[in-house]
Amino acid sequence: xxxxxxxxxxxxxxxxxxxxxxxxxxxxxxxxxxxxxxxxxxxxxxxxxxxxxxxxxxxxxxxxxxxxxxxxxxxxxxxxxxxxxxxxxxxxxxxxxxxxxxxxxxxxxxxxx
Amino acid sequence: xxxxxxxxxxxxxxxxxxxxxxxxxxxxxxxxxxxxxxxxxxxxxxxxxxxxxxxxxxxxxxxxxxxxxxxxxxxxxxxxxxxxxxxxxxxxxxxxxxxxxxxxxxxxxxxxx
Numbered sequence: 345x346x347x348x349x350x351x352x353x354x355x356x357x358x359x360x361x362x363x364x365x366x367x368x369x370x371x372x373x374x375x376x377x378x379x380x381x382x383x384x385x386x387x388x389x390x391x392x393x394x395x396x397x398x399x400x401x402x403x404x405x406x407x408x409x410x411x412x413x414x415x416x417x418x419x420x421x422x423x424x425x426x427x428x429x430x431x432x433x434x435x436x437x438x439x440x441x442x443x444x445x446x447x448x449x450x451x452x453x454x455x456x457x
Numbered sequence: 458x459x460x461x462x463x464x465x466x467x468x469x470x471x472x473x474x475x476x477x478x479x480x481x482x483x484x485x486x487x488x489x490x491x492x493x494x495x496x497x498x499x500x501x502x503x504x505x506x507x508x509x510x511x512x513x514x515x516x517x518x519x520x521x522x523x524x525x526x527x528x529x530x531x532x533x534x535x536x537x538x539x540x541x542x543x544x545x546x547x548x549x550x551x552x553x554x555x556x557x558x559x560x561x562x563x564x565x566x567x568x569x570x
Contacts, residue, residue, distance in 0.1 A: 378558055387461075387547060388561040433500070444490075444515055445559065447500040 346371045348436055350448035357424055358456050365419040365451045367434035372415050378445070379408050379419050380433045388433065392419070424455045459484045461562035463548050469568045470538055478533045478565050480548030488551045489531040490515065490559075491523065493544040500547070506531055538569040 347370045357363055367377070376395045380388040392401045392408040394417070400409040407420040417434055431452045435445040461482045470476055482489065490505035492515075502515030506525040520542055522534040531550075535542060548562040 380561075385564075385566075387563040388549075390558045390560065393558040435500070444502045444505065445492075445500075449497075449499045 346374075346436060346438060346446045348434060348446050348448035350432075350434060350451050352451060353449065354452040354454075356454045356456065359424060359426060361424050361455075362420070362422050363424055363453075365421070365432050365434075365453070367417040367419070367448050369415045369417075369436050369446075371438070372412050373438065374412065375437045377408075377410055377417050377434060377436045379406075379417075380435065382431045382433060382450070384430075391432075421453075424453075426455050426457050429454050459560070461548055461550055461560050463546075463562040463565050465565060466563065467566050469570065471570055472539055473537050476535050476538060476567075478535075478546060478548075478567070480531045480533065480562060481529050482531075482548075482550040482560070483529065484550065484552065484560070485528065486550035486552050486560075487528070488559075489525070490549050491521070491531070491533045492547045492549065493517065493542075494547065494564075495544050503533070503546075538567075540569050543567060543569050 379391040405422040491503040504523040551559040
């Protein structure tokens with residue numbers, strides 16, 4: 345059964361820092377991996393989607409990489425801002441006909457002014 | 458505006474009283490699903506639907522029912538709610554199958570006393 349782990353569970357950094365969030369998964373047979381942002385009490389906002397054939401995706405200050413063979417993905421946030429404070433979740437989709445996303449536990453990020 | 462909507466956003470009910478949480482999307486997506494989010498357990502899929510009249514169980518389907526009579530709607534039904542169904546529920550949708558990103562609703566916080 346696929347398991348997704350995110351480390352660290354919580355992270356506090358001063359404004360302006362570049363930071364990396366980690367996501368690892370046990371079964372490399374994935375179709376794609378998606379990074380989400382969740383604000384307290386709110387829904388999930390999709391940040392980046394990486395297909396299994398891709399190595400990375402970029403959107404603004406965000407860059408997500410995928411190393412399928414080693415079961416790892418990283419989300420790089422450049423020049424962090426207080427508005428980046430949220431919980432970041434990664435989710436993988438299995439490489440079969442199913443459509444279930446398996447989520448990691450999330451990394452709770454706080455960016456201090 | 459393209460979106461997934463859920464109603465109600467907050468609900469407090471008593472054990473055994475049937476309830477329905479509605480989910481609607483205006484993006485003409487074939488695929489819809491329900492998740493619950495619990496502290497320490499993360500997001501887990503309850504049910505999903507690949508298209509009208511096609512539904513299947515996710516990871517934690519016990520105690521829930523769904524229906525997909527129309528493409529845009531995917532209600533979640535709790536026939537006899539119990540306190541262990543107290544959770545934050547999310548509906549999600551995507552166009553097509555595995556290749557596309559999922560869009561999430563704002564969440565429904567359910568408390569069963």
